[in-house]
Amino acid sequence: MRWENRRRSDNIEDRRGGGLLRGGGMRRIPGIRIPSGGSAGGARRAGGGSIFLIIVIAVGLWAFAGINPLQLLDMLARQDGSVVVGSPSTSTPTQQAGNDSQSAFVGVVLAETEDTWGRIFQANGGTYTEPRLVLYDGSVQSACGLSSAATGPFYCPNDRKVYLDLSFFGLMSQRLGAPGDFAQAYVIAHEIGHHVQNLTGVLGRYHQARQSMSEAAANRESIKVELQADCYAGIWAHAADDIGILEEGDIQEALNAASAVGDDMLQRRQQGYVVPESFNHGTSAQRARWFETGYRSGNPADCDTFSPATL
Template sequence: MDWKGRRQSDNIEDERGSSPMDGGSGGGPFGGGGMGFPGGGMRRGGGLSISTIIILVVIFLVLKAMGVDVIGLLQQSGALDGGPGYQQSDSSGGNAPPANDEMKQFVATVLADTEDTWTGIFKSMGQTYTDPKLVLFSGRFPSACGTASAATGPFYCPSDKKVYLDMAFFQQMKDQFGASGDFAQAYVIAHEVGHHVQDLLGILPKFNQARQNMSEVDANKMSVRIELQADCFAGIWGKFTQQKGILQEGDLEEALNAAQQIGDDTLQKRSQGYVVPDSFNHGTSAQRVKWFKQGFQSGKLSDCDTLNNPV
């Protein structure tokens, strides 16, 4: 993907290096959030019970009375560092990412390209496209849909109109799932922006309201349709990108491979050796490939109606 030297979006909120915090309140993401990797989906806080805290305090006091430096031991073990991939930041911002961070530039360029694509499409429909914000974080970070963490994967939160992305996810795609390449990474961003498009079109609010009265199985089935439409919207963006002449040989194959690797059936076979179709909430590999290709070949919103057509 020939992305260097192109316009970069100003709608990036770089929170890497910020202190991790507990998640805020607000409505949850559309259907579990993220690209559907194991461990994905928003988690609601949790925390320790009062009895557990009391027990820990007693243990701390006993160890302290015995002369054990508990705080020192925790610092040496890294238990106070905020988890893997988290860097504590000081007031001077010493651990903040460099301003010339190439991956940030890549994400900002892809986001800008989605802005241009969807602004044009919405204008052709007589509507106005409102850009989403994209939050870069590392470790854990609060969103209006709960605490974002590396385990959730990228997701769109309709409550604050923001996409959340820990770029360590791209390395996980490559190492754990065999989905590498810059256009595969761009597909992830375009998919989440696709959920923002659904939000602006009123599709997401209707789904979030309807799912309140659905069984888990029915909600999963509807979530699959929502996810596949976001894949189709990502394909539409891909077509407009191709028309600009910035795709390189093998780029389309990278995106299709990523769609293949993150299908519910493929992920379940890899993680547990068997599949449970009623638990699918993002779509099978074949479905995800099909709908990305549908958007890529057509470039039309009308051809992405996964809600009223067989998937």
């Protein structure tokens, strides 16, 4: 992805490294947790504080992709007892928060989503309210609660913010086989898709309806929500391609990432078999198909995952 020297969003709060803030500082806005630039820091040994971080990343992946964090620990462990929680990077953990290549990449991707959805909302007679994106490590307080053990990407509709621990990208690259900057961009665009759903009322209707649903019914509805966010990520990719910032292989990176976090792929990797009735994010084929649908169409109207015939 050709992201260098492009506009960076001002809607970034960098709470890494003890709470350094950017883009207007930390603001608490009244108001649910629902799933790359640059790369995360290097590998760490599984000991002391690293064990906590591993567990945190595991829970974060559950929030994004429906992975059982206890099962995920088995995926992370190496035969020599170490665990990878980052990906190769030219940056180091000692860089000043907010000025590293990772946050720069995230800022550019966020800015591009702002431009894309701003145009789409305007063309349909609406106004796009831009979300804020919080970079953090270890733990974070959101309007959806304290997420000391829920790192990784999630969207909180109560404060209209995306929360991201960049270590998640290392996990995707090294453990799930989904490397590449556009795989990471897909994750961000997916979370922004949840913000679009929040603005259009989809999330509100879903969370209200699920209160009276059985677990099986709620899982089915959750899949529709997640697949629509995948389709919306494809809508953004379509716009990014139109302005010429995609490179050869970028779309394949996103498709690989979407497939890697499919319920069936993750369950097969974790336990050797799948339990379809427990799916709540969609299969690998569904997630990749809906991302590609959005990418090829560029029209949000084609992201109707709630019609039974479309799944």
